[in-house]
Amino acid sequence: MTRNKTFLHLAALTAAATLYLTAAGHVAAQSSARNCGPRAMVVDRLASGYGETRQSMGLGANNQVIEVFASSETGTWTITVTTPAGMTCLVASGQAFEELAEALPAPGKDA
Template sequence: MPTARLAIAAALSLGAAAAASPPASAQQPICGDRASLVTQLQKKYGEARRAMGLQGESTLIEVFASSDTGTWTILFTRPDGVTCAVAAGQAWREEDGEAATESPI
């Protein structure tokens, strides 16, 4: 499986776990209209959608990232249409080829 797909699968799994049971000190997800959140990601951070998939049958998960700024954001859109930014970070990088054997950190 290509490294990018493994990284995205790991991010989505971690994002789902974080959304299900965030640490007590974690900030609450930012939720709102999907179009507004996507516009903010594009204008403020230069992020564009890099991957998407379904969790279960009805929750859309999207990964937005920018190679220029290095930022990334995971959005969940619930069946009721509400979109939440559930994880975000820095140092985004895309990899080609097979999974790396060395830890990136």
């Protein structure tokens, strides 16, 4: 993986983690809501309905998997959280997704 791709994944995971932490309390309450379902069903819906594929992923609190899905064609994006039991909830979604290839700052220097 190139350095720029690594940075992109790190940036996406950081954003996802931030959203996850602010929404963590809501995710548990939403597990029975219509924006949650079995992971395979949610991933299929994102692919068939929006052309979104997984762009990055990471492990969050309580072994929950945080994933960023997006479509380079439509620009839509979705962040999901999946519990160890396989229940996936939509945390955030939007438009104008762009893949970034920014250079990392030099070690010891802030960007």
